[in-house]
Structures are given as structure tokens and as C-alpha cells.
Amino acid sequence: MKQVFKINKCRKVAKQLIIAGTFIFNFLPGISSAQADSTKKEAPAVAEESTLISPSLNFLTVQKGDNSIDLKAALTAKLKGTVIKLRTLKITFLQVADDAEKELGFVITDGFGKAVFNLKADSVKPDKEGKLNFKAVFAGNKQMDAADGEVSIKRARLEITPVKTDSLLSVNVKLIDIGTGKEIPVPETVLGIFVHRSFKPQKVAEGTTDENGEATVEVPNNLPGDAKGNITLMAKLDENEMYGNLETAVVQKWGIPVSDKLNELPRALWSAHPPYWMMITFIVLMGTVWGHYLVILIQLFRLRKEEPAPDSPLVEHLST
Amino acid sequence: MELNKFQQELFEKQRPVIEKFGKKTWGWTIFFLLWILVGWYALYLQIAKGHSVTGMRDNVVWGLYIANFIFFIGISYAGAVISGILHILKVEWRKPIIRIAEIITVISTIIGPIYILLCVGRLDRLHHLFLYPRLQSPITWDVFAIATYFTGSVIFLYLALIKDFAIYRDAKLNIPKWKQKAYKILALGYRGTHGQKRHIKISTNLMAIVIVPLAIIVHSVLSWIFGMTLRPGWHSTIFGPYFVLAAIYSGTGVLIIAMWVYRKMYKLDSLLTDKHFIYLGYIMMALGAGYGYFTFSEYLTDWFSSEKWNSEVIEKLFNPAKYGWWFLFANVAGITLPIFIVAFPKTRKPNWIALASFFMVIALWVKRYLIIVPTLESPLLPMQDTRIEYVKYSATWVEWALTFAGIATFFLFFTLLSKFITIIPISEFGETEKAKIPAVEMDHKNEIVPA
Numbered sequence: 169m170k171q172v173f174k175i176n177k178c179r180k181v182a183k184q185l186i187i188a189g190t191f192i193f194n195f196l197p198g199i200s201s202a203q204a205d206s207t208k209k210e211a212p213a214v215a216e217e218s219t220l221i222s223p224s225l226n227f228l229t230v231q232k233g234d235n236s237i238d239l240k241a242a243l244t245a246k247l248k249g250t251v252i253k254l255r256t257l258k259i260t261f262l263q264v265a266d267d268a269e270k271e272l273g274f275v276i277t278d279g280f281g282k283a284v285f286n287l288k289a290d291s292v293k294p295d296k297e298g299k300l301n302f303k304a305v306f307a308g309n310k311q312m313d314a315a316d317g318e319v320s321i322k323r324a325r326l327e328i329t330p331v332k333t334d335s336l337l338s339v340n341v342k343l344i345d346i347g348t349g350k351e352i353p354v355p356e357t358v359l360g361i362f363v364h365r366s367f368k369p370q371k372v373a374e375g376t377t378d379e380n381g382e383a384t385v386e387v388p389n390n391l392p393g394d395a396k397g398n399i400t401l402m403a404k405l406d407e408n409e410m411y412g413n414l415e416t417a418v419v420q421k422w423g424i425p426v427s428d429k430l431n432e433l434p435r436a437l438w439s440a441h442p443p444y445w446m447m448i449t450f451i452v453l454m455g456t457v458w459g460h461y462l463v464i465l466i467q468l469f470r471l472r473k474e475e476p477a478p479d480s481p482l483v484e485h486l487s488t
Numbered sequence: 489m490e491l492n493k494f495q496q497e498l499f500e501k502q503r504p505v506i507e508k509f510g511k512k513t514w515g516w517t518i519f520f521l522l523w524i525l526v527g528w529y530a531l532y533l534q535i536a537k538g539h540s541v542t543g544m545r546d547n548v549v550w551g552l553y554i555a556n557f558i559f560f561i562g563i564s565y566a567g568a569v570i571s572g573i574l575h576i577l578k579v580e581w582r583k584p585i586i587r588i589a590e591i592i593t594v595i596s597t598i599i600g601p602i603y604i605l606l607c608v609g610r611l612d613r614l615h616h617l618f619l620y621p622r623l624q625s626p627i628t629w630d631v632f633a634i635a636t637y638f639t640g641s642v643i644f645l646y647l648a649l650i651k652d653f654a655i656y657r658d659a660k661l662n663i664p665k666w667k668q669k670a671y672k673i674l675a676l677g678y679r680g681t682h683g684q685k686r687h688i689k690i691s692t693n694l695m696a697i698v699i700v701p702l703a704i705i706v707h708s709v710l711s712w713i714f715g716m717t718l719r720p721g722w723h724s725t726i727f728g729p730y731f732v733l734a735a736i737y738s739g740t741g742v743l744i745i746a747m748w749v750y751r752k753m754y755k756l757d758s759l760l761t762d763k764h765f766i767y768l769g770y771i772m773m774a775l776g777a778g779y780g781y782f783t784f785s786e787y788l789t790d791w792f793s794s795e796k797w798n799s800e801v802i803e804k805l806f807n808p809a810k811y812g813w814w815f816l817f818a819n820v821a822g823i824t825l826p827i828f829i830v831a832f833p834k835t836r837k838p839n840w841i842a843l844a845s846f847f848m849v850i851a852l853w854v855k856r857y858l859i860i861v862p863t864l865e866s867p868l869l870p871m872q873d874t875r876i877e878y879v880k881y882s883a884t885w886v887e888w889a890l891t892f893a894g895i896a897t898f899f900l901f902f903t904l905l906s907k908f909i910t911i912i913p914i915s916e917f918g919e920t921e922k923a924k925i926p927a928v929e930m931d932h933k934n935e936i937v938p939a
Contacts, residue, residue, distance in 0.1 A: 438624075442622075442623035446623055446624065450632075454632060454636065460695070464643055471683075474677070
């Protein structure tokens with residue numbers, strides 16, 4: 169009986185640990201980067217008693233230069249005044265056309281609570297007004313309420329063309345409305361010119377499109393590039409009411425070559441092999457001392473081989 | 489070559505010591521062996537249960553063992569420097585004391601590194617130090633330096649012993665056969681020919697020249713194990729010379745104590761004279777002043793700069809509730825006392841000098857402890873939610889047992905060696921020595937006057 173009780177107790181403890189682990193795994197960011205759908209998971213017992221969490225879903229689109237559209241969703245929740253990025257949760261992306269919803273696919277949120285769905289622009293058809301309507305949906309679970317976000321955009325194309333005139337570097341950018349099937353230039357729109365950097369794009373200039381939807385913007389000629397001097401120039405249209413976000417990029421050899429690799433110091437204090445001066449000093453010092461020892465050993469060997477004086481004990485006269 | 493009358497007298501005086509293993513010697517030997525046995529038991533516990541039986545933990549990773557290691561390597565300077573320098577300078581009064589100094593060197597160089605082994609967690613990987621040494625590490629330098637120094641010390645002692653081994657071999661001593669055979673082998677067939685004398689002279693001069701810089705390098709390297717780190721209280725440019733000076737200083741102290749013990753035990757007053765104590769006292773006083781200067785300079789700089797971490801260590805050393813009293817003792821007994829005892833003619837006597845040396849040696853051991861532990865108790869990363877025993881070091885009985893076992897081993901080796909070789913070298917004294925050896929005469933002010 170005692171043993172059965174012990175086993176039951178162990179099971180109870182293990183179950184509690186699993187529940188606590190699941191709770192931590194779902195609500196605390198940065199513990200694991202494993203991607204898994206937790207929508208169907210059993211809800212933690214502790215959460216049942218408390219009120220459901222109301223997540224917030226931030227949804228936007230980015231029309232890209234390669235004729236694709238990124239549908240980007242970010243899922244967060246505010247718990248005790250702290251914004252928490254909700255990871256490993258399923259976000260479903262849909263296209264809404266004439267009151268009908270068509271599922272495009274789903275993505276599990278990453279460690280930062282983000283889900284990005286890349287869509288070929290040709291695979292979706294605009295509605296009667298020439299607009300594309302998208303919806304991102306988090307279905308909710310036993311711990312959290314459902315959340316969704318909608319975006320409506322008009323198709324547009326952003327072109328970037330690098331121009332080099334003597335030592336002057338510039339880019340021609342062109343913004344064209346293609347929502348109706350015709351190419352209509354978009355005038356009076358501010359476009360940003362960026363260069364790709366490690367963490368996020370860095371803005372280097374901006375220009376406003378003319379009646380042809382074009383703008384020519386000068387680019388600095390002293391930008392650091394990669395090891396070959398390549399820089400990625402980007403034209404961006406941010407948070408436009410009509411088109412949403414647009415971006416396009418081009419790689420040019422206009423940068424100053426900068427290697428991101430550390431200069432290799434094969435013989436530094438921290439390297440696998442010691443500096444030459446250290447090796448030489450060590451070998452010279454040890455060689456000098458052990459060389460002396462060797463000379464002394466040779467002397468002792470010669471001492472032993474020395475022809476002794478016949479029968480001349482040192483202290484034969486000492487008493488016993 | 490024959491022994492002169494003085495050499496014969498000298499040998500006859502010491503003959504019973506190497507012929508007989510008296511009751512007193514047996515008593516001491518058993519006493520030391522018992523201590524060592526306790527140490528072996530402590531070592532067994534440490535191996536069986538791991539280092540958790542010691543007071544060393546995550547933060548304070550060094551304790552008594554490393555303090556003992558520095559202490560023993562320090563006193564090994566007695567032979568290297570006293571004997572080496574005095575030999576190069578051809579100082580005549582060195583002759584009766586060099587054997588003791590060289591024995592101290594060899595024994596302490598054997599015992600010192602054992603404490604490193606006691607500190608190492610994975611002894612099974614010890615050979616990796618030689619198979620895969622990382623030359624950039626001061627610990628690698630230390631391993632090679634100490635191994636070289638030990639070899640040099642043994643050669644230096646042996647060179648001075650060859651002639652004496654020949655004397656023991658030919659003296660028809662009343663000793664067991666194995667001992668006679670050992671003397672015969674170790675004497676290397678020495679008969680006192682001109683060529684043999686020349687070989688020994690060349691070798692001894694070479695060793696005397698090599699051993700002094702070698703000793704300085706060894707203790708500098710030892711100091712760099714601390715100095716090369718960025719720990720408060722350790723990262724100091726003067727640590728090299730500071731350690732070297734402290735080592736010669738403590739070595740001189742141990743030499744004076746050993747001389748005093750042998751003088752009393754074997755009634756060697758005519759050989760280990762007041763003159764030797766006074767001269768070594770002068771050396772000790774000069775070294776004490778130098779050591780005091782380094783100490784003052786080191787702590788003044790740390791205190792004046794008020795750098796956060798250094799100030800934390802300084803506070804621990806000056807706070808009576810922490811290490812304040814120990815720090816005071818280390819400086820009073822380690823610097824002031826020896827200087828005052830030797831400075832005043834009334835106390836410039838063998839007993840007083842030996843007493844000052846005794847306290848000075850203990851004070852220098854305490855100083856080594858104070859170099860290691862307060863620094864490790866002041867880590868650069870803050871310790872939070874840590875148990876007090878992980879923050880504060882407290883030596884366990886295992887560490888104390890192994891410490892006393894080391895000291896007992898030192899005395900045991902000394903006792904056994906003194907039964908195998910004469911403590912006062914016979915062959916060192918030439919034809920004209922007798923006139924130079926007698927005790928110096930003192931005037932009423934206790935100052936040396938020409939005999």
C-alpha cells in the first residue's frame with residue numbers, strides 16, 4: 169500500500185512539474201526556440217481558474233521587388249504591465265475577397281512572437297476595387313482569447329535603378345500603381361533610400377516622386393560595404409494608406425570594402441600557438457640552463473673516468 | 489690529498505651522528521611519521537570524497553595548499569641564494585652553513601610542489617601539463633621552472649657532497665653495508681687527483697652562476713601566476729621582485745633556525761659560531777628592510793588609487809574584524825621585529841636572532857595566506873544568494889593535517905639526511921681553514937673585533 173501511495177505521489181509531482189513547465193514554456197520568451205504548434209495543447213490547470221489572456225495581433229504587409237508579398241503578424245500580450253511576445257502559436261493567413269475567406273496557409277510564431285508568410289503576388293486576385301484584403305487570425309486556446317488583424321492594400325511596384333555619373337552616385341526610384349492591371353505612376357510620394365546593415369536598414373537619403381512617379385536620389389560614396397565593397401541599396405515606402413509597405417533592393421559595388429572577419433592572429437596570447445618571441449625566450453632560457461646541467465654531467469662523467477692515484481684513500485689514517 | 493688536522497677533527501666530531509641512529513632520533517622520526525600518517529589519512533579522504541572535504545569552493549579555489557606551496561618554494565631560496573652568492577663572492581664564513589642551506593633547498597623544493605598536486609582536482613590528467621603544455625600560461629612556466637630548479641638544486645648539493653662521500657667511503661665507518669655501498673657509488677671514484685678537483689671546481693662554479701638567476705626566475709614565475717591575473721591585490725608589477733625578496737628573506741630565516749637547532753642539538757658552537765648568526769642576522773635585517781619597503785609601496789599604491797576592488801581587499805586587510813590582526817602580525821613579526829632585534833647590540837645574539845627568525849618565518853607564511861585568500865574572497869562578479877561557506881574560506885582539518893604533514897616531512901627528511909651526510913661539510917675546509925673558523929671575539933659592546 170505504501171508503495172502504491174508513493175507511486176501516486178510521484179505521478180502527482182511529475183504532473184505538476186509538466187504543467188508548470190508547459191506554462192513557463194508558453195509564456196516566458198527566450199527559454200526555447202523550438203517551433204511547435206501549441207494551439208492544441210492541453211491548457212494548464214492553473215490558467216483555468218484565472219481569466220483568459222487577451223493577446224494583441226499586429227498585422228502588416230510588405231510588397232517586395234521580387235513580385236511577392238510578405239504577410240507579417242506579431243502576437244503579443246500584456247501581462248502584469250509587461251508586454252510578452254507570444255511564441256510557438258499558430259497564425260493562419262487568409263485572403264478576404266467579396267465576403268469570402270480563403271485560407272492561404274499558417275505559420276507558427278517564432279521566439280519574438282512573429283510569423284511571416286511569403287505570398288506570390290500572382291497567386292491572389294484583387295477584388296472589384298482592385299484591392300487585396302488579408303487577414304491574420306490567432307484562433308485562441310484555453311489560456312488565451314482569439315485575436316485577428318486585417319489589412320487592405322492596393323498592388324504597386326517599386327523600382328530602383330542605380331546611376332553612376334562620374335563620381336556622383338545616385339538611384340532612380342519609380343513607384344507604379346498596378347492594382348487595376350494598368351501601370352499608373354504614383355506622384356508626390358516620399359520614398360526612403362536605405363542601405364542594408366547588420367541589424368536593420370540604415371536610411372541614407374529620401375526623395376519625392378514626380379508626376380512620372382520617379383525620383384532621383386543621391387547616395388553617399390563613402391558607405392562601408394562588405395569584403396568586396398558591395399552594398400545593398402533599398403528603396404522603401406513605409407506605412408502608406410493605399411499601398412501599405414513596399415520595398416525593393418539592388419546590390420551595387422559602391423561601398424568601401426570592409427571585411428567582417430577578425431584579423432587572424434595565429435600567434436597571439438590567446439591563440440592555440442604561442443607568440444614566437446615567447447617560444448624563443450622559453451627555448452633559450454631552458455636550453456641555457458639545461459645546457460649547463462649537461463656540461464656538469466659531462467664533467468662528472470669525466471671525473472669518474474679519471475685515472476685514480478694508486479691506493480691513495482683519502483682518510484686511511486682515520487680511526488675506525 | 490689527505491685530510492688536514494682540522495678536517496680530521498671536524499669529521500671525528502660528526503662521526504657519531506652518521507654512525508648512530510640514537511633513541512632521540514628514533515623518537516623524532518616516529519613522531520614525524522605519525523604526523524605524516526595523519527596526513528595520508530586526510531589525503532585518502534580527499535581522494536575518496538573529493539575536494540568538498542577541504543574549505544575550497546567555487547570562489548575561493550586556493551587556500552592553505554597554495555600558501556604552503558609558495559612558502560616552501562620561498563624557503564628553498566636559502567640554498568640557492570645564500571650558498572650560490574656566497575660561493576661566487578668566495579665568502580669564507582659560508583663554509584659551515586652552506587650544507588644546511590642546500591639541504592633546505594632540496595627538501596623544500598620536493599615538498600612545495602606536492603601542495604600543487606593536492607590542489608589539483610584531476611590528478612589523472614597531470615601528465616597533460618607536459619604532453620600538451622600551453623606556453624602562454626604562467627602555470628606552464630611554473631611547472632618547467634620548478635622542475636629545472638629542483639634538478640639544479642640537487643646537482644648543486646651533490647657537487648658539494650662528492651668529496652665528502654669519498655671521505656665517508658674511506659673512513660671505515662661503523663655503518664651498514666648498504667650505506668657503505670651508497671657512499672662508494674655516490675663518491676664517483678673520487679680520489680682527490682688534480683683532474684678530479686678541476687672537474688668539481690668547474691661544475692660548482694657553473695652551478696653557482698646558474699642557480700642564482702634560476703632561483704630569481706622561479707620565484708618571479710611563481711609571482712606571475714598571481715600578477716598576470718586581473719584580480720585585486722594580485723595584478724601588480726612589483727610582484728616579481730616582491731616575491732623574490734620575500735623568498736630570500738624567509739629562506740634566510742629558516743636557515744638561521746636550522747643552524748640554531750643543530751648548534752644546540754650537536755653542540756656545534758665552535759663551528760656554527762655567533763659570527764654566523766650575526767652575519768646572517770645582518771643579511772636578514774637588510775632583506776627585512778627591503779621587504780618592508782616593497783610591502784609599504786604595494787599597499788600604499790593600492791590604497792591611494794582607491795580602485796573599487798583593490799579598496800575592498802585593503803579594507804579586509806585593515807579591518808580588525810576580518811584579517812586586520814593577522815595583517816598586523818605579518819608586518820610586525822615579519823618586518824619590524826627582525827630589524828629591531830638585529831639593530832640593537834644587546835639583542836644581536838644567536839638566541840634572539842633565532843627567535844626573531846622563527847616569528848618572521850611564521851609571519852611570512854601568514855603573509856602568503858593573506859595574499860591568496862582575501863583576494864579570492866573579493867571576486868569581480870557579485871555573489872548573490874550564495875551560501876556563506878562559498879564566499880568565505882575556512883580551512884578544514886584535512887587541509888591543516890596535510891599542512892602539518894608537509895612540515896613533518898620537511899623535518900623527517902632533514903633528520904634522515906643528517907644521518908647520511910655531515911651537516912658541516914668536511915672537504916670544504918682546506919689547509920688554512922682552522923685559523924678562519926674559530927668564533928669571532930666580541931668586545932663589551934657585542935661588536936665584532938678582529939680576532
